[in-house]
Amino acid sequence: MASTGMFSGWPVEAIEFFERLEDDNTKTFWNEQKHVYEEAVKAPMEALLADLEKTYGEGKIFRPYRDVRFSKDKTPYKTNIAARMAKGGYISLSADGLFTGTGYYMMAKDQLAKFRSAIDDTKLGSQLERTITKLEDAGIEVTSHDRLKTAPRGYPKDHPRIELLRMKGCIANQSWDVAAWFGTSEPKDRIVEFLDKAKPLVKWLDTNVGPTELEDSRWG
Numbered sequence: 001m002a003s004t005g006m007f008s009g010w011p012v013e014a015i016e017f018f019e020r021l022e023d024d025n026t027k028t029f030w031n032e033q034k035h036v037y038e039e040a041v042k043a044p045m046e047a048l049l050a051d052l053e054k055t056y057g058e059g060k061i062f063r064p065y066r067d068v069r070f071s072k073d074k075t076p077y078k079t080n081i082a083a084r085m086a087k088g089g090y091i092s093l094s095a096d097g098l099f100t101g102t103g104y105y106m107m108a109k110d111q112l113a114k115f116r117s118a119i120d121d122t123k124l125g126s127q128l129e130r131t132i133t134k135l136e137d138a139g140i141e142v143t144s145h146d147r148l149k150t151a152p153r154g155y156p157k158d159h160p161r162i163e164l165l166r167m168k169g170c171i172a173n174q175s176w177d178v179a180a181w182f183g184t185s186e187p188k189d190r191i192v193e194f195l196d197k198a199k200p201l202v203k204w205l206d207t208n209v210g211p212t213e214l215e216d217s218r219w220g
Contacts, residue, residue, distance in 0.1 A: 007047040009183040010093060013040040018079055018095040025075040037064070041081050045093070048188055049083055056195070057086025088202055089195050098182065100191045101173035102198050104205050105145055108212035112168065116152055118208035119164045128164065131200045135172055138197055144169045170205060172198040 017036045021029065030037075042061065049059025061083045068074045080094035092099040107115060118124040132142045144167035151157045155165050174194045181187070 007044060007051045007188050008185055009181075009187060010044045011040050011183055014044065014093065015095055015178055015182070017041055018093075021077060022079050022095060025077055025079070027076060030077055041093070045081055045083055045091070048091070048191075049085065051188055052085060052089070052192070055087070055192075056089050059083050059085045089191070091191060095178070097175055097177045097179075098187055098190075099173065099175040100194050101171050102195060102202055103142075103169070103171040103173075104209060105169050105171055107169050107209070108214045110214055111209050111212045112152075114209045115167075115170070115205075116155065116165055119161050120155065120159070124204075124208055125161045125164065128201075128204055129161065131204055135197065135201060140172050140174050140194065140197060142170065142172050142201065143167075144171065170201070172201050 013036055017033060017040060020033070045061055046059075049061070053059060061081065062078075064078050064081065066073075066076055066078055068076065080092050082090065082092040084090050088102050090099075090101045104111065104115075119128060135142055146168045147166040148168070150166070151159060151162055152165055155162075159165055172194075174190075176190065
């Protein structure tokens with residue numbers, strides 16, 4: 001990463017860049033405006049990740065190019081910039097605003113088995129319920145990228161924690177609409193606050209689910 005830190009926010013040009021990209025997602029526009037992406041979008045993200053690196057590990061910015069091989073949508077560029085940190089955390093900026101999340105995004109088969117077993121356990125399942133309630137009371141959403149329509153095999157449909165059992169992942173996330181404070185260091189403060197509040201959920205997942213032996217499915 002080129003930046004040495006000292007994040008001071010994203011300028012308004014960053015949001016404007018993504019608004020224009022949504023209207024003109026072409027190679028011509030990208031080539032003409034790439035300097036705006038590098039200076040107003042990517043450089044601040046690099047600075048943010050550098051500031052967070054000591055606590056959350058090395059950050060990695062995802063490529064701005066879409067994989068269109070198996071998609072009907074052939075637009076070549078992502079309309080957001082996103083990054084993940086080695087010790088946990090995901091950050092995304094787009095014309096819609098700022099998003100941050102952490103948790104287990106897509107669980108592998110062996111992780112799901114452990115996740116469901118822990119939820120089925122009265123003590124551990126109730127602990128997860130309390131953790132989620134506390135996060136939701138703080139304005140943090142806990143959700144799953146996908147969920148079963150009914151109970152997983154081997155579990156009753158009237159299970160007291162059926163909604164948790166149906167989840168295929170477990171993600172804490174928070175988002176903010178575009179605001180003037182995006183141009184200050186406040187996004188870093190809010191992201192750090194979110195990650196700190198989400199620690200109990202991540203700890204529960206690490207303790208009761210842990211990494212898969214099949215593939216790395218940990219999000220952030």
